[in-house]
Amino acid sequence: MPIEVLVLVFGILMLIGGTIVTNHWLSLKKPREADEEIRRLTGGRGVDVTLEVIGLQETMEQAVQSLAILGRAVLAGIADRPFQIDSYGELLGREAEVIGSSDHLLHEMPLLLELARRGSLDLSRVVTRTVPLEAGPINEVMDALERFGGAVRTVITP
Numbered sequence: 001m002p003i004e005v006l007v008l009v010f011g012i013l014m015l016i017g018g019t020i021v022t023n024h025w026l027s028l029k030k031p032r033e034a035d036e037e038i039r040r041l042t043g044g045r046g047v048d049v050t051l052e053v054i055g056l057q058e059t060m061e062q063a064v065q066s067l068a069i070l071g072r073a074v075l076a077g078i079a080d081r082p083f084q085i086d087s088y089g090e091l092l093g094r095e096a097e098v099i100g101s102s103d104h105l106l107h108e109m110p111l112l113l114e115l116a117r118r119g120s121l122d123l124s125r126v127v128t129r130t131v132p133l134e135a136g137p138i139n140e141v142m143d144a145l146e147r148f149g150g151a152v153r154t155v156i157t158p
Helices: 004-017 030-040 058-063 087-094 108-120 135-146
Strands: 049-052 067-075 097-100 129-132 152-158
Touching: 030 058, 049 058, 058 067, 058 087, 067 087, 108 135
Parallel strands: 049 067, 067 097, 129 152
Antiparallel strands: none
16 A cells, blocks of 8 residues: 555544554554553554554564554565464454555665655655664664664665
């Protein structure tokens, strides 16, 4: 599902009174703690739509665990490990859905890279940290991601 459609979905949810919870504070919590907080904020109901864009096993599980009845988890993050779903408790019993979405198509990458190289794309709000191409700083970033801390979108420079 293209990001433009997701923005439209969020807009419609707001108009019809759907539940929207932002994720800026969730990145600091462990998955079960975040689910408990979401349930508290929504009166135990859960959320209608989650959008997972980080690609960590824990955040993907969190996206599914926090769904309301008939909720939809949209996974756009690229993961290197599978995640677990309680098929009855988290999906079937809630009649929830998990769908995959790519924020871009493979053939768009050369154009996006060229636009970024020319400075035509403002990446200042997307990139949260820049590190040199060295094992120490890269490992620090990876460790921080595992702990749900630090910068989520890091650029490695030569």
